[in-house]
Amino acid sequence: MIALIQRVLKAKVDVDGRTVGEIGPGLLALVCAERGDTQAVADKLLNKLLAYRVFSDAQGKMNLSVQNIDGAGRAGGLLLVPQFTLAADTTSGTRPSFTPAATPDEGRRLFDYFVAQACARHPVVQTGEFGAYMQVALVNDGPVTFWLRSDG
Numbered sequence: 771m772i773a774l775i776q777r778v779l780k781a782k783v784d785v786d787g788r789t790v791g792e793i794g795p796g797l798l799a800l801v802c803a804e805r806g807d808t809q810a811v812a813d814k815l816l817n818k819l820l821a822y823r824v825f826s827d828a829q830g831k832m833n834l835s836v837q838n839i840d841g842a843g844r845a846g847g848l849l850l851v852p853q854f855t856l857a858a859d860t861t862s863g864t865r866p867s868f869t870p871a872a873t874p875d876e877g878r879r880l881f882d883y884f885v886a887q888a889c890a891r892h893p894v895v896q897t898g899e900f901g902a903y904m905q906v907a908l909v910n911d912g913p914v915t916f917w918l919r920s921d922g
Contacts, residue, residue, distance in 0.1 A: 771807050771815045771880065772856045773918045774800040777824050781849045781908035783898040790904075791896030793847025797824070797836045798908050802856035803872035803880040812884045815920035819848075820892060824914055832914075837892065848888060851898035851906060852881045874901065 775797050782792035799819060803812075825834035825846070839846040854877055858866035872880060878900045889895045898904045 771804065771811050771884070771920050772802040773815055773819055774853070774856060775819065775822070775824070775916050775918060776908060777911045777914035778849075779909040779911045781847075781906065783849065783851055783896075784905045784907070785899050785902045790899055790902075791849050791851075793849045793894065793896050795839060795911070796845075796847030796849065796894065798849045798851065798906070800851050800853035800856060801881060801884060802853050803877045804857045804870050805872055805876075807872060807876075807880055809880070809883055811920050812880050813887065815918060816884060816887050816891070818918055818920060820888075822916070822918065824916065845893050847894040847896065848892050849896045849898075850881075850885055850888060851904065852877070852900045 778796060778798050780794050781798040782789050820837055821835050823833050823835050825839040827833040836846045836848055854868065854871045857871035858868055859870055860866050871877065881900050885897050
């Protein structure tokens with residue numbers, strides 16, 4: 771699985787003119803399942819995402835995770851947005867191939883599992899809608915953006 775994470779001051783996802791997910795300070799994570807991914811792979815990616823230290827401590831060093839961004843144990847928001855295009859093969863031609871992406875049914879199943887596990891482990895989780903045409907708005911903090919990958 772893949773997650774493109776961005777440290778944000780705020781972020782939201784709209785579908786058909788309505789906001790379906792919104793957070794304040796935290797992480798926006800665009801999440802993609804690839805062919806052959808499993809729940810174990812999703813668990814590894816979630817572990818990494820929750821523990822990844824991208825927030826500054828009192829000395830200005832990236833030492834804090836989304837679970838303790840204010841240094842006092844308060845969690846930041848987590849906005850999870852399904853994004854199958856992250857699996858695109860762009861190595862040849864001028865049109866991406868989405869062969870590496872999980873099938874829509876498998877992608878939905880793994881995204882839903884990922885969200886359920888995140889909700890069980892993190893207090894502030896919002897999401898986009900799988901398969902919907904979404905508009906994502908964010909204020910990137912830094913900017914700070916990282917590509918995370920978890921393989922079986």
